[in-house]
Structures are given as C-alpha cells and as structure tokens.
Amino acid sequence: LLTVMATSIVDDTPVSGTLLLLLLLCILLITTLCLANASHIPGPFFWAGLGPILSYSRFIWSGIGTACNYYNKRYGSMVRVWINGEETLILNQHYYFETLFITLLVSHFCCRSSAVYHVLKSAHYIARFASKQGLQCIGMDGRGIIFNSDIPLWKKVRTYFAKALTGPGLQRTVGICVSATDRHLERLQEMTDPTGHVDVLNLLRCIVVDISNKLFLRVPLNGQWQGVFNQVFRRLVSSKELQDVMESLIETKRRIISESETLDDDLDFTSELIFAQNHGELSADDVRQCVLEMVIAAPDTLSISLFFMLMLLKQNPEMEIRIVEEISTLIGEKDVMTVDFQNFRVLESFINESMRFHPVVDFTMRKALEDDVIDGTKISKGTNIILNIGLMHKTEFFPKPNEFSLENFDKTVPSRFFQPFGCGPRSCVGKHIAMMMMKAVLVTLLSRYSVCPRHGNTLSSIRQTNNLSQQPVEDEQSLAMRFIPRQMTTT
Ligand code: HEM
Numbered sequence: 140l141l142t143v144m145a146t147s148i149v150d151d152t153p154v155s156g157t158l159l160l161l162l163l164l165c166i167l168l169i170t171t172l173c174l175a176n177a178s179h180i181p182g183p184f185f186w187a188g189l190g191p192i193l194s195y196s197r198f199i200w201s202g203i204g205t206a207c208n209y210y211n212k213r214y215g216s217m218v219r220v221w222i223n224g225e226e227t228l229i230l231n232q233h234y235y236f237e238t239l240f241i242t243l244l245v246s247h248f249c250c251r252s253s254a255v256y257h258v259l260k261s262a263h264y265i266a267r268f269a270s271k272q273g274l275q276c277i278g279m280d281g282r283g284i285i286f287n288s289d290i291p292l293w294k295k296v297r298t299y300f301a302k303a304l305t306g307p308g309l310q311r312t313v314g315i316c317v318s319a320t321d322r323h324l325e326r327l328q329e330m331t332d333p334t335g336h337v338d339v340l341n342l343l344r345c346i347v348v349d350i351s352n353k354l355f356l357r358v359p360l361n362g363q364w365q366g367v368f369n370q371v372f373r374r375l376v377s378s379k380e381l382q383d384v385m386e387s388l389i390e391t392k393r394r395i396i397s398e399s400e401t402l403d404d405d406l407d408f409t410s411e412l413i414f415a416q417n418h419g420e421l422s423a424d425d426v427r428q429c430v431l432e433m434v435i436a437a438p439d440t441l442s443i444s445l446f447f448m449l450m451l452l453k454q455n456p457e458m459e460i461r462i463v464e465e466i467s468t469l470i471g472e473k474d475v476m477t478v479d480f481q482n483f484r485v486l487e488s489f490i491n492e493s494m495r496f497h498p499v500v501d502f503t504m505r506k507a508l509e510d511d512v513i514d515g516t517k518i519s520k521g522t523n524i525i526l527n528i529g530l531m532h533k534t535e536f537f538p539k540p541n542e543f544s545l546e547n548f549d550k551t552v553p554s555r556f557f558q559p560f561g562c563g564p565r566s567c568v569g570k571h572i573a574m575m576m577m578k579a580v581l582v583t584l585l586s587r588y589s590v591c592p593r594h595g596n597t598l599s600s601i602r603q604t605n606n607l608s609q610q611p612v613e614d615e616q617s618l619a620m621r622f623i624p625r626q627m628t629t630t
Contacts, residue, residue, distance in 0.1 A: 180228065180516060182210070182219035191221035198222055204501050204605035207527045217254065217516065223270055227523040230254045232531040232556075254513045255526050256555040258505060260563040266290060266506040267565075268523040277378040283428035284568070285436070288506065296429050299415070300568045303355060303408035303433070309572055312354065316579035317475055319349040324587055327622055336593060336619035339449060340611065343442040344372055346580060351437045354572075355408040356430060358391045372438060385431045389413070408433055441573055443499045443610055445580060449590050449620065450598045451493050451543060458545060459589070461485050463625070466586050480578045488548040490577050494559040496543045497598055499608050501529025503561055528558055529609075588622040 183190045198206045198220075207229050210218045218229045232253050258264045266288040274280035281289040284296050323346045330337050348368045352360050367376065367384050376384075392409050406414070412426045421429075452459045465485045470478055503526050511518040518524075533540045536556045537547040560567035567573070584590070593616060601617035604610055611617055 180217055180219040181214040183214075191224055194220040195222055195224070202604055202606035203525070204529065204609060207502055207525055208530055211527055211530050217514070222523065225268075225523055227268075227525060228518070229525045229527055230258065231527040232534045253531070253555050255528065255531050256558070256562075257513060258524060258526060259558060259561055259566065261511070262564055263509040263511050264505040264507055264524065265293075265565045266508055267504050268506040269504065278382055278424075278428050278431075282424055283432045285432050290508075292425070295420070296425065297568060299408065299411055299429065300433065302411070304569045304572045309575060312350075312572055312575045313480060313579045314476055315353045316350050316576050317583050319353065320346050320580050320583040323349065324584065324622075331622075332619070334619075335621055337622055338618050339590065339620040340442060340446045340613065340618045343445050343580075344368070344438045347438040347442045347445075347576070348434070350576065350580075351434050355433050356388065356392065357407050357409070358388055358395065368435075368438065371435065372442075381431065382427060385427050385434075389427055389430060436569060437573070437576065440499050440608065441576055443608070444494065445577060446611065446618070447497045447499065447598060448490065448493045448577075448581065450592055450596070450601075451497065452489075452585075453590070453592055454597055455543060458485075458489055459585075461545075462489060462581075463585060466582055470582070470586065475582065480575060480582075483578055483582065485545070486578055486581060487574075488545045490574065490581075491548050491552075491557070491559070492543060492545055495532040495537070495547065495557060497609070498529050498532070498559060499610070500559070501605070501609060502527050505565070526561075528561070532557060532559075585625070587625060589625050591621045591623060593617075593619045593621075 183194050185191070194210075197209065201209070206220075210220055210229050211231050216231045220227050220229060232255060267286050268288075269279075269286050271280055274286055279286040281287060281292065284293060284300055287293040287296070323342060327337060327342075330342055332338075349360070352358065371381055389409065393413060396410060396413060409426075409430050412421060412429055415421045416423060416426050452462070462485055465483060469482055505524045505526065507518050507520055507522040507524065510520050534556065536552070538544075538549075539547055554562060558566075560570035560573065596617055602612035602614070604612060
C-alpha cells in the first residue's frame with residue numbers, strides 16, 4: 140500500500156515525491172524494527188499492581204512447580220509472571236528457528252532448537268535467582284553451590300564438586316551403593332512395623348545418607364546422626380541446627396585428618412575442601428555449606444526418585460518382569476561388582492521414563508547475566524527465568540507423552556527433548572553419579588525383594604507437594620510398603 144501511494148505521488152511531483160518516498164521508507168523501517176524488538180510475552184495483566192500480587196500468591200499457595208504448569212498451560216510456552224514483584228519468564232519447550240551461517244555464508248541451514256535448551260547451554264544464564272533474604276536464612280546466599288550466584292566463587296567450588304562426582308569417585312560408587320543397600324536390607328526387620336510394612340522413603344534415605352557419607356565425608360555416622368538427617372529431610376530441623384550439626388561433623392573430620400599418620404592418596408570431597416581452607420582458598424563457612432549441600436543433595440533428590448520408581452514399578456508389573464529378567468541375565472552367578480552397569484538398558488529406560496513421567500525436580504531457576512534474544516523476544520540482563528523442564532518432557536516428541544511407557548525411550552532421545560538433570564555449565568554436577576547410584580540401589584534391592592505399596596496406594600492417589608521439588612506428603616499410610624523376598628540368586 141505504501142509503495143502504491145508513493146508511486147502515485149512520485150509520478151506527479153518528482154522532488155517532493157522522492158522525499159515522501161524516503162520518509163515512508165523510514166517509517167516502514169522504524170515500524171519493522173519496533174515490531175521485531177517488541178516484547179509481546181503473554182501472561183497475566185498488570186491491573187494496577189493486582190496482577191503481580193495474584194501471580195505471587197499463586198506461587199506461594201500452590202508451590203512453584205504447580206504454578207509454572209498452570210501458567211504455561213494457560214498462556215503458552217513463554218509466559219511472563221511476577222514473583223516477589225520481579226518480572227519472571229517461565230519457559231517450557233519453545234521452538235524457534237536458529238540460522239547458522241556456515242563457511243562464509245556458503246551453506247545456509249535452518250534448524251529447530253528450543254528456548255529451554257538455549258538457556259541451559261548458554262554461559263549467559265549461569266546465575267540463579269531466589270529471594271536474597273530466604274537464601275540468607277538457609278546459609279545459601281553467596282555460599283555453597285546450588286544457589287550461589289557469586290560467579291567466581293561458584294566456579295571455584297564447582298571444580299571440587301566435579302572432581303568428587305566424576306572420575307575415581309564414580310568408580311567407587313557401585314561398590315559403596317551395593318554394600319550400603321545390602322547392609323540396610325539385612326536390618327529390614329528393625330524397620331518393619333507390626334503390620335509387616337516398612338516406611339520405604341525413610342529406608343531409602345538411610346541408604347543414600349550412608350552412601351553420601353561414605354563417598355564424600357567419611358566420618359562414623361551413628362544412629363544419632365541418622366536421626367538428625369531424617370529430621371532434616373522432613374523439614375523438622377531449623378537451618379541453624381543443621382549448620383551446627385554440619386560444623387560438628389566437619390570438626391570430627393578435621394580431627395580424623397590430623398590424627399591420621401599417612402595422607403590418603405585418594406582424598407575425599409571434605410578433605411579436599413578442608414585443605415583448600417587451610418591454604419586460604421575457601422572460608423570455613425564455604426566449606427561447611429559445600430559439605431552440607433553435597434551430603435543432602437543425593438538423599439533429597441535420589442531417595443524420592445527411587446521411591447517414585449518403586450511405586451511405578453508395581454503399577455507396571457510387565458516392566459518389573461523385564462527388569463528382573465535383565466538383572467538375572469546380566470548378573471546371574473557373577474559377582475555384582477564385576478558387572479558393567481552400562482549394560483542395564485531396560486533398567487536405564489525405566490529410570491529415564493520415571494524421571495520424565497514423574498520427576499522429583501521439574502524446574503530450574505536461572506538469571507540472565509547478559510542481554511539476549513530468544514525467538515525474537517528481547518531478554519534483558521537481570522531477567523529471572525524458570526525452565527519448566529517437567530512440562531517440556533511431555534511434548535509430542537515422545538510417542539506416548541502422557542503415559543508411563545518404555546516405548547518413550549525405544550529410540551534415542553535427542554538431548555534437547557530430555558534434560559532431567561539440566562545440561563551446560565550450570566547443569567546437575569551429580570548427574571553421572573546419580574544415574575549410577577540409582578542403578579546400583581535398584582539392582583541390589585530388586586534382586587532380593589519385590590516391593591509392594593500398601594493396598595490401593597498408587598502414585599496418583601498419594602498426596603504430594605510441588606514446591607522446590609515434587610515430594611510425597613509424609614504420612615505413614617502412603618509411604619508404607621511390604622518387602623517380599625524374591626527367589627533369585629546373585630552373589
Ligand atoms: C543441580 C536434578 C541428583 C548435585 C541440579 C539441577 C537439576 C538436578 C535439574 C539444576 C540444573 C540446572 O539448573 O540446569 C537432579 C536429579 C537427581 C540429582 C533429578 C537425582 C535423581 C544429584 C546428586 C548430586 C547432585 C546425586 C550430588 C551428589 C547437584 C548440585 C547441583 C544440582 C550440586 C547444583 C549445580 C550448580 O548449581 O552448579 N540437579 N539431581 N544432584 N545437583 Fe542434582
């Protein structure tokens with residue numbers, strides 16, 4: 140239309156027509172640029188400040204995970220909400236076209252990518268966001284790893300975590316997991332109530348705390364410590380009490396180190412941190428917070444994942460048969476320690492499908508450290524971002540996105556569709572060890588017992604909360620399971 144108007148004017152008066160044409164072209168250019176930069180992110184209305192209050196209330200009232208799912212389902216895969224008065228974007232799988240110019244623009248490809256994957260991989264989003272006051276209360280503000288947004292310090296401590304959770308640490312894991320699981324199963328009677336049921340989440344936590352201690356801390360944990368840890372996971376201990384407990388465990392560790400005659404070649408995580416403190420690399424507070432986060436990371440995520448898996452297994456008996464057959468074929472009469480755990484393909488698909496279908500961690504929080512553009516939307520430095528990976532795992536890429544089915548992992552799943560541990564520079568630093576631990580605990584447990592939830596209990600019938608992670612509400616009824624010995628021989 141603009142061109143037609145301009146052409147008719149140009150025909151009448153050449154000079155003024157050319158000026159008008161230029162003017163119109165400028166308007167066209169400016170309008171195009173404005174449209175390209177305009178942020179039309181859907182989300183609740185501001186409504187004179189009522190919108191932010193309502194949106195924040197929803198997060199407080201229903202929990203972060205549930206609120207994110209609500210907003211993504213209502214407004215689409217990129218939503219703007221307010222948390223604590225701050226604008227926050229919630230992303231789930233969001234495709235956009237990334238243009239790659241290869242070899243001096245000779246070849247030109249367009250490929251589908253996802254906004255979530257872009258944020259995960261990019262170094263622009265390695266900080267997290269959370270309430271500063273909240274983090275200060277629990278000792279995580281600028282300390283430890285999980286919520287530490289002091290980037291130079293975070294980079295330094297992450298190297299200690301990475302060293303402990305990969306390489307030789309990973310090799311020792313299977314042996315430690317198998318023996319800890321066996322040891323707790325030997326004492327199952329002590330945890331069984333008069334009706335023959337075991338509080339299975341409590342059992343799994345005891346096993347995983349034991350494993351974490353043996354891998355990362357290595358101090359004698361008597362029943363008193365186990366009791367304290369149990370209270371920690373039930374959120375019955377204040378963060379101050381927890382820090383005091385940790386302080387005292389680290390003191391014990393310092394004593395053990397100073398009394399030992401030889402220096403261990405294979406230093407554990409806590410010893411490495413204590414030496415770093417002795418060399419002025421880290422403060423005592425850094426050491427305490429890092430050890431605390433390392434020791435509770437696995438019991439908080441892994442025990443609950445395993446609990447969900449045991450529930451799902453009983454709801455899918457044909458899967459249990461396939462897994463038990465696989466265990467029997469791969470282990471048979473062999474010593475479990477000689478078995479390559481990479482070969483448990485069915486078990487691995489089952490673990491992946493469980494994390495996809497009913498994840499314990501279904502979102503992660505990031506902050507933009509630089510300006511960026513995603514799918515034409517300008518992301519300003521400082522923007523808070525929640526990646527709703529739980530919802531992203533329910534996309535049509537999977538043959539049965541809303542069902543629990545091993546078919547979803549029959550084909551190799553490209554990493555942009557499945558990220559239960561995140562990926563990129565700020566991903567779960569324990570992802571490899573977590574997979575190994577889950578396999579080792581499940582193989583040991585399932586080769587000895589068939590585990591049955593109390594009659595009528597299923598994953599959808601038990602009460603759960605979804606605030607920072609998805610967890611069952613801890614009442615004796617829903618967590619109780621019977622352990623029925625299985626006739627299977629492994630050595
Ligand atoms: C971070 C999942 C087990 C240590 C994370 C994140 C996720 C996650 C989604 C955030 C990643 C991101 O922002 O991109 C899980 C799941 C687990 C598990 C599903 C088990 C089923 C573990 C274990 C450890 C661990 C066993 C250590 C022993 C950590 C740490 C971080 C983290 C330290 C923070 C990393 C950082 O901020 O640099 N995990 N995790 N996790 N995970 Fe895990």
